[in-house]
Amino acid sequence: MMLQLLxxxxxxxxxxxxxxxxxxxxxxxxxAFIAFQTINKEIGYDERLKAxxxxxxxxxxxxxxxxxxxxxxxxxxxxxxxYFVSPILSVIxxxxxxxxxxLFARYTPRHGYVLLAIPVLFLLKIPYVxxxxxxxxxxxxxxxxxxxxxxxxxxxQIIKSAVTMQINISIEDIIQxxxxxxxxxxxxxxxxxxxxxxALIIMVTYFVRKMSFDYAFEISxxxxxxxxxxxxxxxxxVLSRSDQxxxxxxxxxxxxxxxxxxxxxxxxxxYSGAEYAQFEDDVYYYYVKAVPKVTVTVSQVNVKHIxxxxxxxxxxxxxxxxxxxxxxxxxxxxxxxDE
Amino acid sequence: MLNFKKxxxxxxxxxxxxxDGKEDIHLSKYYxxxxxxxxxxxxxxxxxxxxxxxxxxxxxYRLEYLIKNAVVLDYKLIGTYVLGFYLMTITLYGLxxxxxxxxxxxxxxxxxxxxxxxxxxxxxxxxxxxxxx
Numbered sequence: 335m336m337l338q339l340l341x342x343x344x345x346x347x348x349x350x351x352x353x354x355x356x357x358x359x360x361x362x363x364x365x366a367f368i369a370f371q372t373i374n375k376e377i378g379y380d381e382r383l384k385a386x387x388x389x390x391x392x393x394x395x396x397x398x399x400x401x402x403x404x405x406x407x408x409x410x411x412x413x414x415x416x417y418f419v420s421p422i423l424s425v426i427x428x429x430x431x432x433x434x435x436x437l438f439a440r441y442t443p444r445h446g447y448v449l450l451a452i453p454v455l456f457l458l459k460i461p462y463v464x465x466x467x468x469x470x471x472x473x474x475x476x477x478x479x480x481x482x483x484x485x486x487x488x489x490x491q492i493i494k495s496a497v498t499m500q501i502n503i504s505i506e507d508i509i510q511x512x513x514x515x516x517x518x519x520x521x522x523x524x525x526x527x528x529x530x531x532x533a534l535i536i537m538v539t540y541f542v543r544k545m546s547f548d549y550a551f552e553i554s555x556x557x558x559x560x561x562x563x564x565x566x567x568x569x570x571x572v573l574s575r576s577d578q579x580x581x582x583x584x585x586x587x588x589x590x591x592x593x594x595x596x597x598x599x600x601x602x603x604x605y606s607g608a609e610y611a612q613f614e615d616d617v618y619y620y621y622v623k624a625v626p627k628v629t630v631t632v633s634q635v636n637v638k639h640i641x642x643x644x645x646x647x648x649x650x651x652x653x654x655x656x657x658x659x660x661x662x663x664x665x666x667x668x669x670x671x672d673e
Numbered sequence: 674m675l676n677f678k679k680x681x682x683x684x685x686x687x688x689x690x691x692x693d694g695k696e697d698i699h700l701s702k703y704y705x706x707x708x709x710x711x712x713x714x715x716x717x718x719x720x721x722x723x724x725x726x727x728x729x730x731x732x733x734y735r736l737e738y739l740i741k742n743a744v745v746l747d748y749k750l751i752g753t754y755v756l757g758f759y760l761m762t763i764t765l766y767g768l769x770x771x772x773x774x775x776x777x778x779x780x781x782x783x784x785x786x787x788x789x790x791x792x793x794x795x796x797x798x799x800x801x802x803x804x805x806x
Contacts, residue, residue: 429726436723441716509736516734579730609689615679622684 380418445479452483464588466558469539488525531565559590620658716770
């Protein structure tokens with residue numbers, strides 16, 4: 335069973351290596367499409383923005399641009415949807431988003447996608463993927479964008495309920511609406527608890543992963559899932575919302591499974607991502623596709639070994655990490671050829 | 674003839690320049706103090722904007738109360754509070770930025786020095802190849 339999986343991994347890796355120039359935009363396109371469709375389904379007040387050509391168009395745009403563009407587009411579309419029903423609410427949303435950006439999110443530019451992923455995954459009932467995954471691949475600093483993502487999700491939930499309130503144009507109504515939004519925003523105990531639990535999940539996963547025992551990665555995923563189940567169990571019991579417990583437990587189990595799958599393929603996808611480089615010297619132009627040498631032949635597989643290597647130094651990858659091992663080895667090979 | 678040793682070096686350099694290197698090389702144009710000071714200034718400005726926005730939210734939330742009691746409000750007390758929290762925010766963000774961006778600068782320098790090591794090696798390869806030909 336394990337062997338077959340590893341072989342599958344090799345095959346996925348080879349496939350990815352060959353076609354990664356096309357695969358990456360396709361994957362991004364799918365993610366963008368899911369995200370925009372979820373937004374449209376949840377707060378799609380403006381029918382014009384829900385038209386399929388527009389959704390496909392912006393998904394396509396996101397596929398070929400950096401992930402920050404996707405997050406920005408999602409923000410713009412959400413605000414436009416809300417503007418369609420209530421300009422006042424859209425102003426509130428913009429101000430709160432700006433506060434989140436200026437005070438928190440701008441310090442973690444690499445985790446911008448988390449801001450979009452958490453609300454979307456919340457709607458798909460599996461937000462637990464993000465904190466477990468970030469604990470696994472990132473550092474505790476990821477708590478900042480995660481918290482922002484949670485806040486954004488609950489903000490839009492509140493906006494959604496506020497939209498249904500009768501809105502007239504008189505000043506009093508506006509103030510009443512505004513007070514309602516702020517009251518339910520600051521008094522939202524579930525939001526605060528979610529932030530705390532997500533932060534805990536990241537910490538637990540991160541510190542268990544850093545420990546030096548066998549299968550630290552796998553155990554850290556489980557520990558993160560367990561933290562999530564326990565934390566949300568307590569929070570739902572305190573808030574007496576026991577109707578959500580079942581979907582939470584199922585969602586967590588699903589999330590743990592998803593993270594495990596990602597973890598299983600991560601080594602493959604992360605490090606076999608080929609690099610394309612262009613440069614020249616006096617004689618030639620070079621268009622080089624550089625493929626990292628991380629091969630695991632099925633016969634000599636050692637899962638633990640790969641993980642140790644990965645946790646070691648790749649996270650802050652240096653320009654020449656593979657220099658000492660691979661480089662010398664390569665050189666020998668070429669020298670032999672020359673002879 | 675293709676010089677594989679050179680190609681490998683140049684590829685590594687090009688890949689680094691394309692990814693992390695872009696930022697590192699950009700950073701290397703600044704002195705550390707200049708860079709940290711500039712980033713800290715930016716953090717303080719954005720923190721100020723964020724603080725002002727939060728203040729605006731609170732003010733609008735309390736609008737009715739503020740208008741009703743506009744005459745009898747203790748503006749001195751409110752001003753002290755606003756200023757006090759502002760100074761706290763600024764200090765927090767300022768110190769955080771100084772620490773964070775100093776660390777970032779040092780880390781990027783370390784990566785950059787490896788890059789220069791490779792560059793030097795490339796130069797050596799170049800010299801060798803010109804000697805041969």
